[in-house]
Amino acid sequence: MQNSTQISFVILTAYTNVGHVKYFYFSILLALYVCIIFANVLLISIIYMDRALHEPMYLFLCSLCVNELYGSIGLFPCLLTNLISNNHEIHLTYCYLQMFCLYTYGTFEFCNLAIMSYDRYLSICYPLQYNNIMTLNRVGILIVFAWLFSFGQFAVNLLLRVHLRLCGNIMEKVWCDSYLLIRQSCSDTTAVNIYGLCMTVVVIAVPLVLILYSYIRIFKITFRSSNGQNKKSLNTCVPHIVSLLNYSIGWSFEIFQGRVLKLNMPPTLRIIISVYFLMIPPLVNPVMFGLKLTKIRDASKKFFQRVILLKFRACNKTNNMYS
Secondary structure, three states: OOOOOOOOEEEEOOOOOOOOHHHHHHHHHHHHHHHHHHHHHHHHHHHHHOHHHOOHHHHHHHHHHHHHHHHHHHHHHHHHHHHHOOOOEEEHHHHHHHHHHHHHHHHHHHHHHHHHHHHHHHHHHOOOOHHHHOOHHHHHHHHHHHHHHHHHHHHHHHHHHOOOOEOOOEEOOOOOOHHHHHHOEOOOOHHHHHHHHHHHHHHHHHHHHHHHHHHHHHHHHHHHOOOHHHHHHHHHHHHHHHHHHHHHHHHHHHHHHHHOOOOOOOHHHHHHHHHHHHHHHHHHHHHHHHHHOHHHHHHHHHHHHHHHHHHHHHHHHHHHHHO
């Protein structure tokens, strides 16, 4: 324990001493980070460049990819630095910044997935009215609202906690955890605990209700209908359902194992669970949507064909200059 007036950094103790193997882990994580950036930037570029993809479903997918990049930037630089460093101290200001990035990433991810499920519901259940309901203006409003809500609700959380006095600075994590930081406080945390609990319920319950309502309605109409087009449209929901389950399971394990269940598990497994929802969805989502959705797949082929053609022309031009 340190005097509360002197604490200006947090020690992340989940970084165990693994000797020279840390360079191998560093290489794996760096490769994963590069793949995440490449996959998401590629999908964003394809959607941006192909006007046929300027539809609500793909614009929501684009905002999801932007969020994957945002969350990865909040995690990987600090993770990679601490992995090869012998000093696992992180300044309190950067700790708050990382918490803001990762928690707003998590909130927006779930909100965006909920909006995507509602978009699929409108597309499948109201195909004739869909274009009038889900206009590009409304798409923009929904995306902006999800961002503002994600930023706003956690900004208030931060304002409530920055004035708390800390009596400890040990955190058994590889990233700054809001809940664990509050436990280090020796001030009255009633207000921040009540607000945090209310916001957790809102962030989970509201999107979850929207997701469940959307898919219950989708499955009812699809299986009652003899229209083959409805069943074909249901295939566009598959990557979304997989993405939703992948993220939700990882997020739920992280919340419950640290706050509710207090499970005894090996340290390595605990670390993997704590970073799963921050690492795997940003890599899997762009790859899965890119491979599963026909329009994205076709646009990707055109994109790469265009790139190859441009490079071929550039090579020919260079050869002609020297011939």
